[in-house]
Amino acid sequence: MRNYKKYILTMSVVWAASLVLFVLAYFLVISPQLKVKAQLVSELAEKQQIYDAAVTAAQEDNKKKQAEEIEGLKSKLGDYAVEFEESANLTFDIGRIAADKQVGSFTIKTPDQSKSSDKLGPKYLQENRIEIAFASNFRQFAAFLNALERHRPVIFVDRFKVLRSEQGDASGKVDMDLSVFVRKRPEG
Numbered sequence: 001m002r003n004y005k006k007y008i009l010t011m012s013v014v015w016a017a018s019l020v021l022f023v024l025a026y027f028l029v030i031s032p033q034l035k036v037k038a039q040l041v042s043e044l045a046e047k048q049q050i051y052d053a054a055v056t057a058a059q060e061d062n063k064k065k066q067a068e069e070i071e072g073l074k075s076k077l078g079d080y081a082v083e084f085e086e087s088a089n090l091t092f093d094i095g096r097i098a099a100d101k102q103v104g105s106f107t108i109k110t111p112d113q114s115k116s117s118d119k120l121g122p123k124y125l126q127e128n129r130i131e132i133a134f135a136s137n138f139r140q141f142a143a144f145l146n147a148l149e150r151h152r153p154v155i156f157v158d159r160f161k162v163l164r165s166e167q168g169d170a171s172g173k174v175d176m177d178l179s180v181f182v183r184k185r186p187e188g
Contacts, residue, residue, distance in 0.1 A: 081125055081181040082153045090180055093151065094132065101144040103134040104171070123184070129158075130178040137171045148178070155180055 056062055082090060091108050098106040109131045136144065141162065148155050160176040 079152050080154050081183050083183055084185045087128060087180070087182045090128075090155070091130065094130065094148070094155070094178070097147045097151070098132075098134060098144060101136075101140055101147060103136040103140050103144055103174075105173075106132070106134040108132045125181050126184050127179050128182050130155075130180070132176045132178065133174065135165070135171050135173050141172075141174055153180060 057066070091110060095106065095108060111129050111131065134144075145157065145160075148157060156179045158177040158179050160174060163173045163175075165171050165173065
């Protein structure tokens with residue numbers, strides 16, 4: 001019986017020491033390797049995704065599809081931004097719209113744009129401001145505003161102010177601040 005207890009005690013100590021060694025080996029050797037393996041697997045998945053995207057992009061039909069998509073995006077940009085050379089024509093377009101809608105006492109002014117162009121702003125676009133004033137009744141004002149909103153490239157109405165006429169008729173004086181996006185002139 002005494003030998004049996006000594007045997008069980010010896011075996012318990014050996015098993016406990018082995019368990020401690022296995023736990024230490026797991027946390028010091030195996031666990032870091034599992035973390036590194038998981039990281040490598042995720043990096044491999046990312047690189048595989050990039051590789052698959054590159055192979056797909058290199059295919060001729062995908063090149064054509066991407067070129068068509070780029071052309072579509074460029075034409076959409078044309079709806080929102082005007083070329084620098086054509087920006088001067090916008091004041092004539094706005095004047096023509098005002099004449100079509102028969103607003104009275106129409107004036108248009110473009111503030112000095114050189115002050116607002118800063119070096120920290122957008123690289124390819126600039127915002128040009130236009131100030132207009134005119135006299136009209138409500139229907140003429142609504143028709144003019146609707147025509148401005150439908151214009152391509154888009155003309156943004158930043159602010160407008162309508163003052164009632166002092167003569168008592170149905171017309172009023174309107175002041176508007178407009179802005180348009182213009183592609184910057186290439187430097188050089």
